Amino acid sequence: xxxxxxxxxxxxxxxxxxxxxxxxxAVTLQVATLKNDLMRLQxxxxxxxxxxxxGNDARAATLVIQIRAAAYEAETVIQAADHMEKRNRLKxxxxxxxxxxxxLPTDTTTIREIGVEIECVRSNLSEIFASIESLEIVDxxxxxxxxxxxxxxxxILQQTIExxxxxxxxxxxxxxxxxxLVDKENNTLSAVSIVAIGGAGKTTLSRKIYSRMSKHFxxxxxxxxxxxxxxxxxxxxxxxxxxxxxxxxxxxxQMSEYEVGKKINDFLMQKSYLVVxxxxxxxxxxxxxxKTLKIFPDANNGSRVILTTKKKDVADHVExxxxxxxxxxxxxxxxxxxxxxxxxxxxxxxxINYVHAFEEIGRKLARKCNGLPLALAVLGSYLxxxxxxxxxxxxxxxxxxSTNDTPQMMRDILARSYKGMPNSYFRSCLLSLATFPEDxxxxxxxxIQLWIVESLIPHTPIHTQxxxxxxxxxxxxxxxxxxxxxxxxxxxxxxxxxxxxNVRQWCIxxxxxxxxxxxxxxxxxxxxxxxxxxxxxxxxxxxFQNTSAQTLQATTPxxxxxxxxxxxxxxxxxxxxxxxxxxxxxxxxxxFNKVIGECTHLRYLKLRNCKDVSIPSSVGQLLYLQSIDxxxxxxxxxxxxxxxxxxxxxxxxxxxxxxxxxxxxLQPTELQTLALNLDSAGTEYPYHAMAAFLERMTRxxxxxxxxxxxxAEMIKIFANMPHLVDLTMYEFHxxxxxxxxxxxxxxxRRLCLYARTxxxxxxxxxxxxxxxxxxxxxxxxxxxxxxxxxxxxxxxELELARNFNTEEWRMQFGSMPxxxxxxxRNFSKMKELPQALLHTNLGYLELTSTFLISRQDSxxxxxxxxxxxxxxxxxxxxxxxxxxxxQYQVDMSKYRLTRG
Numbered sequence: 001x002x003x004x005x006x007x008x009x010x011x012x013x014x015x016x017x018x019x020x021x022x023x024x025x026a027v028t029l030q031v032a033t034l035k036n037d038l039m040r041l042q043x044x045x046x047x048x049x050x051x052x053x054x055g056n057d058a059r060a061a062t063l064v065i066q067i068r069a070a071a072y073e074a075e076t077v078i079q080a081a082d083h084m085e086k087r088n089r090l091k092x093x094x095x096x097x098x099x100x101x102x103x104l105p106t107d108t109t110t111i112r113e114i115g116v117e118i119e120c121v122r123s124n125l126s127e128i129f130a131s132i133e134s135l136e137i138v139d140x141x142x143x144x145x146x147x148x149x150x151x152x153x154x155x156i157l158q159q160t161i162e163x164x165x166x167x168x169x170x171x172x173x174x175x176x177x178x179x180x181l182v183d184k185e186n187n188t189l190s191a192v193s194i195v196a197i198g199g200a201g202k203t204t205l206s207r208k209i210y211s212r213m214s215k216h217f218x219x220x221x222x223x224x225x226x227x228x229x230x231x232x233x234x235x236x237x238x239x240x241x242x243x244x245x246x247x248x249x250x251x252x253x254q255m256s257e258y259e260v261g262k263k264i265n266d267f268l269m270q271k272s273y274l275v276v277x278x279x280x281x282x283x284x285x286x287x288x289x290x291k292t293l294k295i296f297p298d299a300n301n302g303s304r305v306i307l308t309t310k311k312k313d314v315a316d317h318v319e320x321x322x323x324x325x326x327x328x329x330x331x332x333x334x335x336x337x338x339x340x341x342x343x344x345x346x347x348x349x350x351x352i353n354y355v356h357a358f359e360e361i362g363r364k365l366a367r368k369c370n371g372l373p374l375a376l377a378v379l380g381s382y383l384x385x386x387x388x389x390x391x392x393x394x395x396x397x398x399x400x401x402s403t404n405d406t407p408q409m410m411r412d413i414l415a416r417s418y419k420g421m422p423n424s425y426f427r428s429c430l431l432s433l434a435t436f437p438e439d440x441x442x443x444x445x446x447x448i449q450l451w452i453v454e455s456l457i458p459h460t461p462i463h464t465q466x467x468x469x470x471x472x473x474x475x476x477x478x479x480x481x482x483x484x485x486x487x488x489x490x491x492x493x494x495x496x497x498x499x500x501x502n503v504r505q506w507c508i509x510x511x512x513x514x515x516x517x518x519x520x521x522x523x524x525x526x527x528x529x530x531x532x533x534x535x536x537x538x539x540x541x542x543x544f545q546n547t548s549a550q551t552l553q554a555t556t557p558x559x560x561x562x563x564x565x566x567x568x569x570x571x572x573x574x575x576x577x578x579x580x581x582x583x584x585x586x587x588x589x590x591x592f593n594k595v596i597g598e599c600t601h602l603r604y605l606k607l608r609n610c611k612d613v614s615i616p617s618s619v620g621q622l623l624y625l626q627s628i629d630x631x632x633x634x635x636x637x638x639x640x641x642x643x644x645x646x647x648x649x650x651x652x653x654x655x656x657x658x659x660x661x662x663x664x665x666l667q668p669t670e671l672q673t674l675a676l677n678l679d680s681a682g683t684e685y686p687y688h689a690m691a692a693f694l695e696r697m698t699r700x701x702x703x704x705x706x707x708x709x710x711x712a713e714m715i716k717i718f719a720n721m722p723h724l725v726d727l728t729m730y731e732f733h734x735x736x737x738x739x740x741x742x743x744x745x746x747x748x749r750r751l752c753l754y755a756r757t758x759x760x761x762x763x764x765x766x767x768x769x770x771x772x773x774x775x776x777x778x779x780x781x782x783x784x785x786x787x788x789x790x791x792x793x794x795x796x797e798l799e800l801a802r803n804f805n806t807e808e809w810r811m812q813f814g815s816m817p818x819x820x821x822x823x824x825r826n827f828s829k830m831k832e833l834p835q836a837l838l839h840t841n842l843g844y845l846e847l848t849s850t851f852l853i854s855r856q857d858s859x860x861x862x863x864x865x866x867x868x869x870x871x872x873x874x875x876x877x878x879x880x881x882x883x884x885x886x887q888y889q890v891d892m893s894k895y896r897l898t899r900g
Contacts, residue, residue: 199374329371342380767791
């Protein structure tokens with residue numbers, strides 16, 4: 001992993017283009033020489049790192065530490081030169097003119113200091129090369145060559161994810177638990193506790209049951225307790241998933257534990273419910289969540305609670321009728337079925353030579369996995385990418401004689417998969433997942449931005465960095481190292497993932513041993529046991545998790561990446577000027593506005609659901625900042641206009657912000673994602689300036705605008721955005737009609753359009769968009785709406801809501817052939833569903849406040865007969881408006897939304 005440090009540094013240096021003026025000519029030459037020295041070092045790192053890992057060569061361990069330190073020192077000094085040049089180039093007025101054509105005194109001093117520091121780093125590198133020679137370290141060449149590895153089709157991968165662990169080995173368990181949930185002879189409240197060791201598949205089984213059984217209950221919720229859970233947080237998570245009213249939702253975070261519990265009890269008393277409590281670890285968990293009052297009421301309506309745990313004692317402490325279901329390990333035939341589905345999948349078998357020989361060895365390997373699904377899946381996935389009989393045979397013959405140590409076996413399998421990855425970039429991406437808290441659902445879009453700014457994604461000739469990162473995410477799923485939580489229908493890529501507890505713990509140990517990442521949490525103070533070879537390795541990334549009982553002050557001056565989750569208070573030390581990443585969730589920040597302007601190397605600023613935050617005008621000095629995300633954060637004042645002076649911004653998610661001016665330093669070719677909630681800025685909004693600004697942003701792929709009473713002319717702002725695939729606009733006052741379809745971006749895949757009134761039927765225009773997959777439309781007031789044959793050729797999800805006065809939906813056969821989900825809300829005058837819906841792939845239908853549609857409607861009855869899930873609600877759901885008010889924070893279980 002030391003080689004990944006140098007690779008990342010070289011990748012970052014490569015992105016810094018220092019203009020070779022006569023004033024920086026000498027520095028530029030020094031930088032080039034320094035870069036060459038670092039490239040030479042890469043060849044020696046593999047041998048040095050291997051010796052360090054053996055634990056028998058202290059001098060090699062010291063050498064690796066020195067190489068890492070030198071690489072980071074080189075990055076710092078080179079970026080200082082680049083920052084000076086970039087700062088001068090952006091200066092305006094008299095000083096700007098002078099700095100472009102002559103040396104300012106301060107620049108002369110800076111150049112001299114940079115030159116001295118470069119020579120100091122080169123001197124250190126010379127000593128390192130001398131040590132390499134004396135230690136006889138071998139140049140093994142650059143093993144970090146990056147090749148584009150095509151991933152499997154996501155459709156195949158999704159099918160595997162949905163079927164393998166539940167349908168292979170656990171069919172009986174699935175049936176038995178479901179029978180307990182739907183037991184009509186027992187309407188009293190009861191629980192099903194699923195008990196098994198880590199990696200046995202209990203969470204995956206529960207999620208499959210939850211997905212399949214949700215339609216049998218009026219309300220459902222899924223919460224994960226984990227080791228670090230706090231009772232109040234778990235209860236708030238439940239309430240946020242079941243509450244209907246937007247005003248109540250916004251007050252949840254201010255409620256006491258008793259108030260939250262009372263709300264849950266009152267709400268659940270009125271409905272049949274299914275609540276899953278996943279990964280309960282402590283015996284007193286049940287007492288903690290019920291200490292103020294009984295949370296789960298018994299209305300004698302068949303409500304159920306599912307809990308999963310590694311400890312039977314936890315299940316035995318549940319104070320209600322409780323069926324304990326212990327998962328057994330897979331038997332020999334079940335083990336082979338799961339293993340072969342990964343190692344020798346049916347879609348790949350025709351291309352495999354000597355498949356029977358692979359089967360013979362594979363059955364032996366499957367038996368050695370002790371019936372543990374995670375071990376079978378990871379090993380099988382690894383071998384699917386190594387279809388070599390000798391490799392399979394070597395693994396089988398080299399398997400330890402004693403197979404009773406299941407944790408060690410799991411570690412060995414994970415290590416083998418890790419070492420088998422094609423390059424160190426890929427391995428670094430896996431280790432970085434340990435940054436996130438246990439059982440956290442990770443948003444892939446956030447993860448990819450993080451990987452790119454940390455230089456963990458290489459540049460390749462075929463793909464952009466974003467495309468390579470998506471390939472890496474898919475590759476991790478193919479190797480069964482992450483679990484797919486959700487695949488985006490709109491974009492076709494993996495949208496949310498989760499890392500298994502066992503995989504995460506292994507990543508923590510590996511990352512800490514290599515000095516890649518240090519994790520500090522509430523229970524242990526420092527995750528992972530120290531190893532003799534890594535005690536002195538300095539970590540440049542630190543993740544603080546769930547340290548709510550104390551105030552943390554980061555004081556490591558060389559820290560590059562700072563992560564915080566659930567912290568009572570964060571004090572950012574002014575010495576942390578080398579920070580590249582600040583990623584903080586659900587925390588309170590102190591003195592942030594005083595130090596952020598000094599973090600001139602910052603590339604990534606994410607403050608999600610934080611308090612006591614104020615963004616100073618000095619934010620405009622962060623000339624490398626690529627991503628800023630302030631969603632759900634309580635800002636003490638409006639984000640200043642200087643934000644738009646940052647030339648490198650690629651991803652912006654902010655509310656309470658000064659609107660961007662018509663002209664700014666922001667480069668039009670950089671910005672890819674823009675999500676602005678301007679309702680909360682509290683100022684009059686200059687629409688013409690906004691339109692002029694957006695006209696320059698021709699590379700945007702995602703745009704979200706939340707502005708109250710948006711003028712109709714704003715509907716044309718995307719005319720110069722050919723790359724736009726995701727568009728949300730809230731809220732127009734009146735739209736007479738939409739622009740013709742050729743004025744819309746032709747790559748558009750997701751469109752959410754909100755208006756108080758749309759006068760002319762928008763569907764005949766929108767149906768011509770060739771790539772549209774998701775459409776959310778609110779506010780059409782006409783009596784009829786129409787879709788023609790071959791309209792909406794790719795549409796899969798359609799939501800129509802709010803003030804729809806439509807009486808008749810004229811839908812021709814052949815329209816929306818791929819439609820799978822339809823939500824009709826507040827269609828108070830529509831009397832019947834169009835028969836053409838029977839010629840789609842509709843699998844989910846939601847009807848809310850559709851009072852005139854008879855429950856005996858012929859189309860509705862036929863859809864039900866075809867097993868389409870129908871969610872029929874007579875009352876308007878306040879949650880719809882909640883999502884509408886903050887659409888780009890749509891996952892309510894994760895984000896706190898604020899009313900505009």
